[in-house]
Structure formats: C-alpha cells, structure tokens
Amino acid sequence: MLKYILKRLISLLPVIIGATLIVYLILNMAQGDPARIILGENATPEAIAQLREEMGLNDPVLVRYGRYMLNLVHGDMGTSYRTNAPVSDEIFARLPYTLWLAAASIIICILLALPLGTIAAIKQNSFLDGLCMVLSLLGVSMPSFWLGLLLILLFSLTLGWLPPFGADEWKSVILPAFALAVSSMASVARTTRASMLEVIRQDYIRTARSKGISQGRVIRRHALRNAMIPTMTSIGIQVGFLLSGSVLVETVFSWPGIGRLMITSIQQRDIPTVLGCIIIFAIFFSIVNLIVDLLYGFIDPRMKSQYA
Amino acid sequence: MAVQAAAKPASRDARRHNSQMYDAMRRLAQNKTAVLGFIIILIMILLAVFADVLFNYEQTVIKQNYAEMCQGPSLAYPFGTDELGRDILARVIHGTRVSLSIGFAATIMASFLGGAIGAVSGFYGRRVDMIISRVMDMLMAIPGTLLAIAIVAALETSMRNLILALTISSIPKFARITRGAVMTVKDCEHIEAARAIGARNGTIIIHHVLPNCLAPILVELTISVSFAILTISGLSFLGLGVQAPRPEWGAMLASSRTYIRDYSYMTFFPGLAIMLTILAFNLLGDGLRDALDPRLK
Numbered sequence: 001m002l003k004y005i006l007k008r009l010i011s012l013l014p015v016i017i018g019a020t021l022i023v024y025l026i027l028n029m030a031q032g033d034p035a036r037i038i039l040g041e042n043a044t045p046e047a048i049a050q051l052r053e054e055m056g057l058n059d060p061v062l063v064r065y066g067r068y069m070l071n072l073v074h075g076d077m078g079t080s081y082r083t084n085a086p087v088s089d090e091i092f093a094r095l096p097y098t099l100w101l102a103a104a105s106i107i108i109c110i111l112l113a114l115p116l117g118t119i120a121a122i123k124q125n126s127f128l129d130g131l132c133m134v135l136s137l138l139g140v141s142m143p144s145f146w147l148g149l150l151l152i153l154l155f156s157l158t159l160g161w162l163p164p165f166g167a168d169e170w171k172s173v174i175l176p177a178f179a180l181a182v183s184s185m186a187s188v189a190r191t192t193r194a195s196m197l198e199v200i201r202q203d204y205i206r207t208a209r210s211k212g213i214s215q216g217r218v219i220r221r222h223a224l225r226n227a228m229i230p231t232m233t234s235i236g237i238q239v240g241f242l243l244s245g246s247v248l249v250e251t252v253f254s255w256p257g258i259g260r261l262m263i264t265s266i267q268q269r270d271i272p273t274v275l276g277c278i279i280i281f282a283i284f285f286s287i288v289n290l291i292v293d294l295l296y297g298f299i300d301p302r303m304k305s306q307y308a
Numbered sequence: 309m310a311v312q313a314a315a316k317p318a319s320r321d322a323r324r325h326n327s328q329m330y331d332a333m334r335r336l337a338q339n340k341t342a343v344l345g346f347i348i349i350l351i352m353i354l355l356a357v358f359a360d361v362l363f364n365y366e367q368t369v370i371k372q373n374y375a376e377m378c379q380g381p382s383l384a385y386p387f388g389t390d391e392l393g394r395d396i397l398a399r400v401i402h403g404t405r406v407s408l409s410i411g412f413a414a415t416i417m418a419s420f421l422g423g424a425i426g427a428v429s430g431f432y433g434r435r436v437d438m439i440i441s442r443v444m445d446m447l448m449a450i451p452g453t454l455l456a457i458a459i460v461a462a463l464e465t466s467m468r469n470l471i472l473a474l475t476i477s478s479i480p481k482f483a484r485i486t487r488g489a490v491m492t493v494k495d496c497e498h499i500e501a502a503r504a505i506g507a508r509n510g511t512i513i514i515h516h517v518l519p520n521c522l523a524p525i526l527v528e529l530t531i532s533v534s535f536a537i538l539t540i541s542g543l544s545f546l547g548l549g550v551q552a553p554r555p556e557w558g559a560m561l562a563s564s565r566t567y568i569r570d571y572s573y574m575t576f577f578p579g580l581a582i583m584l585t586i587l588a589f590n591l592l593g594d595g596l597r598d599a600l601d602p603r604l605k
C-alpha cells in the first residue's frame with residue numbers, strides 16, 4: 001500500500017508543477033509593472049529600474065518561476081504588493097476558514113446525498129424518487145451565490161435565526177456551507193442513484209435477497225459498498241467545484257477565507273497574493289483527487305492490485 | 309473502378325450514421341423533460357434575438373430613470389425596477405442575449421480547439437498523446453472557474469477576454485472526451501479500409517473518425533454551455549465579468565445585494581433566469597445522453 005501511495009505521490013508532482021507553471025505564466029501576463037505598483041505612480045524611472053533588478057523581474061520568466069517554486073517549497077510565497085507582508089502569512093491565516101467551510105459543505109453534501117440517492121434508487125419510479133430527482137435537478141441548476149442570497153433573505157433577514165455574514169460564531173458556517181453544498185449534493189445524489197440502480201439489479205444482490213437477508217442489510221452490506229465507487233469519484237470532482245464555488249460563497253457571506261482574499265487581491269491588483277491563492281487551490285485540488293484515488297483501494301481491493 | 313469501390317462503403321457508412329442519428333433524435337423527442345429543456349432554450353434564444361424589439365436597449369435597459377427607482381413588481385414593471393429605476397424584466401431579457409452569446413461562443417470555440425487537440429492526441433497516440441494528455445492533466449488540475457478567474461484577473465475585463473477565459477478553461481474537457489472517443493473508434497475496420505485505399509490521416513480523422521465520436525461531444529456541448537453561463541454570471545457577480553451598464557444576470561445580482569433587506573425582488577428574478585437557463589441545458593444534456601447511448605439509461 002505504501003508503495004502505491006508513493007507511486008501516486010510521485011506521479012502527482014509533474015501535474016502540480018505543470019498546473020502552477022500555467023497559473024504563473026497566466027498571471028505573469030497581468031497588466032502593469034509590479035515595481036510601479038509597489039512604488040506608486042510618482043516613482044522615478046531609476047527607482048523603478050532598481051526595484052525591478054532587486055525583485056529579479058528582468059530575469060526570464062522560467063527562471064522567475066523556478067525561483068518562485070524553490071521559495072514555495074520553503075513556505076515563502078512572495079510579498080504582497082498591498083500589505084508588504086509575506087503572502088504565506090495571510091494565506092495561512094485564512095486557510096483554516098476555507099477548510100472549515102469546505103469540510104462542513106462536504107459533510108452536509110454526503111449526509112444528504114447518500115440517503116437521497118439510495119432512497120431514490122430503491123424506490124425507483126415512485127413519487128419519492130421523482131421528488132428526489134426534481135430536487136437534485138433544481139439543486140444542480142441553482143447558482144450557489146444566488147442560493148446564498150436567498151438563504152440570507154430567509155434565515156437571517158426574515159426569520160433572524162442565523163447570522164447573515166462573517167465567521168464570528170459556529171452558527172455562521174451553516175448558511176455558507178449549505179449554499180456551497182447544494183449543487184454538489186444534487187450531483188452526488190444523482191450519481192449515487194444511478195450506480196445504486198445498476199448494482200441492485202445484479203445477481204449477487206438477488207442471491208443475498210433469496211437467502212432471506214433483510215432489505216436494509218442487503219443495501220447496507222452488499223449494495224452500497226459496490227455502488228460507492230462512482231459516488232466517490234463524484235464527491236472527488238465536487239471538491240473541485242466546492243473550491244471554486246467557495247470563491248463566490250465566501251464573497252456572498254463575507255467569509256474570511258482564501259476565496260475572498262483572492263477576489264479582494266484581484267481588485268487591488270495584488271498579483272503575488274492572487275497567485276498564492278490559486279496555487280494553494282490547485283495543490284489542494286490535486287491532493288484531494290489523490291486521496292479519492294487512494295480511497296478506491298480501500299473500497300475496491302481490485303483497484304489496488306492493479307498498481308501493486 | 310477503385311473510386312467506386314471506395315465510395316460505396318463510405319456512403320453506406322454515412323447512411324447508417326444518419327439513421328443512428330435519426331434514431332437518437334427520435335428517442336430524444338420522446339423524452340418529455342428533454343423536450344421541455346429544448347423548448348426553454350428555444351424561447352431563450354428567441355428572446356435573445358428579439359430583445360431589441362421587446363425593449364429598447366438605450367431607453368429602457370441602460371438609461372437611468374430616478375423617478376421610477378426601486379418599484380416592486382407591478383403591471384407596468386412585472387419584475388419591478390432596480391436602484392437606478394431601470395425595468396428589471398427588460399434587463400433580464402437583454403441579459404439572455406449577453407449570457408447566451410458568450411456561452412455559445414466560448415463553447416463552440418472550445419469544442420473545436422479541444423476536439424482538434426483530442427482527436428490528434430487519440431489518433432496518433434504514443435508520444436504525441438503522452439505530451440498532450442499531460443498538458444491537459446495539468447490544465448485539469450486547476451478547477452475551471454479558478455482558471456477563468458486567473459485569466460480574467462491577468463488580462464483586463466472585457467467580453468473578448470471573458471470568452472477567451474471560458475474557452476481555455478473548457479478545452480481540456482473536450483480534448484479528453486474526444487480523445488477517448490477517437491481511441492475507441494480508430495481501430496475499427498472502416499478506418500483500416502479508408503487507410504487501405506490511401507486516405508490521408510487528416511481525411512480519415514475528419515471524415516471517418518470524428519463523425520463516429522459525435523455522441524459524447526454533443527452531450528459535452530450542452531453541459532459546457534451551462535458551465536459557461538454559470539461561470540459568466542459568477543465572474544460578473546464578483547465584478548470580473550460583464551461590466552455595467554450592460555445587463556448581465558450575475559452583475560445584476562451583485563448590485564441587488566445592497567438592497568436585499570428592503571427590495572428583495574431585485575435579488576429574485578436575475579437568479580431565477582440563471583437557474584432556468586442552467587436547468588434547461590441540464591435537461592437537454594441528460595436527454596441527449598440517454599438518447600445517444602441507450603445503454604447508459
């Protein structure tokens with residue numbers, strides 16, 4: 001197993017390097033000279049030239065990227081143009097909030113999607129199935145930021161149950177996490193239903209039933225485990241959406257996470273911070289995909305043996 | 309003689325392909341929800357095309373009218389008016405034009421570029437495939453919306469850059485899907501036959517391989533349009549997409565946020581428009597997938 005994990009970790013490396021290079025190259029095209037942004041409009045050309053030299057801006061872009069990555073490995077993500085503080089400080093101060101929000105969303109998503117999808121599959125073509133599917137279709141189609149606004153309107157402004165923004169108390173996470181979870185939930189529920197439908201038609205399920213095992217046990221012990229693989233893939237894909245969705249939801253709820261940091265940094269043309277945020281997102285996304293792949297091995301030992 | 313012999317299987321192939329398409333379309337027409345999605349999209353396209361006939365852009369959509377500001381839904385203004393006194397219905401309808409045109413433009417470009425990359429990768433295999441696949445893996449390692457945000461953040465916000473950002477972030481998906489489809493088709497006998505009569509690789513890819521890969525690409529097209537429309541509204545909501553005073557649903561939602569406490573209707577309709585559009589494309593996409601590949605149902 002360890003060998004397999006190592007192999008996968010090594011194969012992840014070029015993907016992360018490539019993804020960060022792409023992001024670096026894109027943001028390198030950003031308008032405006034960083035030296036001028038730092039020194040302000042009134043700076044003399046000599047001062048700008050000197051700062052450019054100090055910052056290594058005259059080196060070829062690949063050299064700069066290499067230097068950036070070397071620093072990144074040491075936890076240094078450059079200096080913010082806006083605050084002059086290390087980018088990593090700000091990102092690591094905000095990271096727990098984004099992780100908290102993402103974790104809460106995934107938990108909500110799994111807790112609601114698995115039962116919904118399973119029930120819809122067991123009671124295929126019933127009213128309940130139809131309701132689950134209509135709800136999940138609406139959920140997939142609903143933009144998270146609109147849902148967020150509607151939730152604020154209902155639960156904060158009208159009912160006054162939950163805080164509309166910020167992250168001051170534990171209750172604050174409920175609305176943003178739910179807004180973020182709904183579209184993922186809908187998508188995971190649909191996948192669960194489809195894979196469950198496929199599994200419960202198979203012979204071994206009929207065998208289990210004919211042995212007299214109760215319906216609940218057949219579903220839990222026999223069907224669910226095999227139906228989980230597409231569901232896991234779906235959850236893994238959804239984590240990517242959660243990350244990009246968190247940018248929007250954090251903006252709606254003024255949640256002090258990385259997504260919001262990124263947007264304010266874009267508005268202030270603070271490119272190093274934007275770069276740091278996206279790179280953290282990309283690395284996080286790749287690691288989640290790796291974890292999903294590794295989990296396959298636990299759920300379906302056949303997959304593991306392919307790599308052993 | 310040789311030409312005739314070559315032409316025959318090709319035309320038979322085309323006929324079979326047509327009838328497969330015909331069967332798929334018939335299955336699609338029997339799927340009520342897919343037809344519903346199709347009708348909604350059709351209505352939206354019509355609204356987008358005739359938006360100017362319904363509401364004058366200069367006078368109703370962007371001109372500020374403080375005498376009428378913040379009026380709730382009424383007969384005169386079914387969706388109410390916004391904080392600058394503009395008719396929200398008119399803006400939502402003109403917003404259809406913005407969203408659909410950017411969404412379609414980006415998706416069509418992405419499908420051509422991604423399709424071409426995927427076809428080359430899948431058809432030639434070996435080193436070409438390896439290099440292209442790795443680059444696509446790298447692009448896929450960045451969630452699409454974030455990639456689009458990065459591109460828009462680096463370039464300035466404009467319609468052109470928005471389309472560029474959406475195109476680039478959709479290319480990997482098309483490339484991957486086309487590659488997979490091409491790889492399953494390229495070893496078929498009719499490809500071998502085409503090669504035997506001396507057809508060039510380009511001809512084989514365009515005339516013999518791609519027509520057989522259309523099904524998954526078509527499904528991805530509808531999904532991709534809905535992704536593009538959702539991303540446009542998301543970017544505009546963040547202030548990185550379509551800029552004022554041009555009416556765009558996400559941008560309208562962003563400006564309605566300030567007034568959510570007192571004028572909540574402003575928040576309602578633009579969001580509903582986004583949801584309805586995405587829903588319609590999802591319904592059509594699901595229907596297309598079922599119709600084109602009955603095994604998946």
